[in-house]
Amino acid sequence: MSPTHALSVSQSHVDFVQSVIECLRSISGTDTLQSLVQMLTSEMGFRYYALVDHNDIDPSNPDRVDIKDYPEPIAYKLFGKRHYRRDPVIRACLFAGSAFLWSDLSKIIQLDRRDHVSLEHGAREGLIEGITVPYTRLGECMGSCTFAGTRSSEHAGKYLGIAQTVGIFAFQAARRLLSPSRRLALTPRLHPRPRDCVILVGRGCSNKEIARALSLAPRTVDGYLTEARQQFGARDRTELVVSAVLAGEIGLHELRRQPE
Template sequence: MFSDPALMQGLSCLALTGSVIEALRTVNTREALVTLMEAMTREMGFRYYALVHHDDLRVKRPDRVDLMDYPAIIMDHLIGQHSYRRDPVIRGCLFAGGAFLWSELHRIVQLDRHDRSSLERGVQAGLNEGITVPYLRIGERIGSCTFAGAHRPDRVGAYLGAAQMIGVFGFQAARRILCGETPAVSSPVKLHPRPRDCIILAGRGFSNKQIARALALTPRTVDGYLTEARRLFGAHDRTELVVSAVLAGEVGLDELRHRQPE
């Protein structure tokens, strides 16, 4: 029915991904997760994988995912020498919209000589082509799932979609097993129009007097609105209040573009 080899490989990846995702949703021990990740790494033609929060992992923490199967020399460089912050792949996670090939990293971030040296160090240790999947969750450190050290670098692109789905579900499984994470239901915070306007102007850098003048309110009223909003969000200052309102979806980032008060 299908004769295109690339299409056939894509369909094979899709079938493979469905069964793996189901397994990742039900896996309940670290050992079983490791076995599953190792099997998937081999199946996609890679030698190594990593499921990690981008944080200082020299000291073990119960709220951090730290599951790495990398060459010892790379582990020492990234973790032991605390150089993960400067790693171009980890930096790329801040700007990529989803799974990305290492060979296309230059399209995501500007690489300098230190970045190229870091990538070359990886190649020498067996980490040539790879796929990294960023994992973003509001309120916590960014994380990622990486498959690296390809046996056939020319075929890695065919697994980009599969890696995206497996990476996300794999990280969720790691959080659940390693961090004891249970889904939390957040209580929505609904701002009234005037307090919301005050937060937006505060986010643009307006003082209370400038906000009062812009909205035809008294400074005392503005202070009252912002104080009550901080209480609702559990924020300690104006910056935390603005960030909390954005993360809650009450204020859009585009609304915070600075404009001079009239």
């Protein structure tokens, strides 16, 4: 088979994708959006879907993107109890440049025992293989579109490109419908000095090391980090750093250790 033949795409396929994009761009209601995403999920051979913001997953926030059909136990654990910051799929979104298969998670992040337990729990609830599409926009928190609930990685892999296209345009539609007045740049939660402390936490520094690096008293560093955890609702240092990155307040490049 020649490369030209292998790369050829039928016009009907192109027309289908284009019609989906046009529909998502012009859609005018969240109910219609949900019905369309549900239909596309089924057409691709998946059972579940989720379009969610990775920050401010809070029922009191009317602007959050939260359109999903997930098994209730998983939805409660991830979003109700706000365990999403430790979820391996959510964490992988920080490092993946485009849509990825869940079976490729170990190629994107290092999976620990808790991650394997989480994935096994999801599999028991029907979340076996999936595709997640990260969504990022400068000045805004991260989000993602996920299609999950098929057993075959080979089957899912065939839809990686379509999922990427549908996921991005679906998430853009959700943001447009749910937060029409959302500003391009959200007001930062972290002031400069606390932000410096969080960055150094992300580089693996202890509070004493942070105090020496920033010429601050250890008590001041403790206070800054306690306040930052309260602002993000983070229970520990790991959740604090992940929350700050997901919220778009700290870039991944800032977490790399600088040469001595």
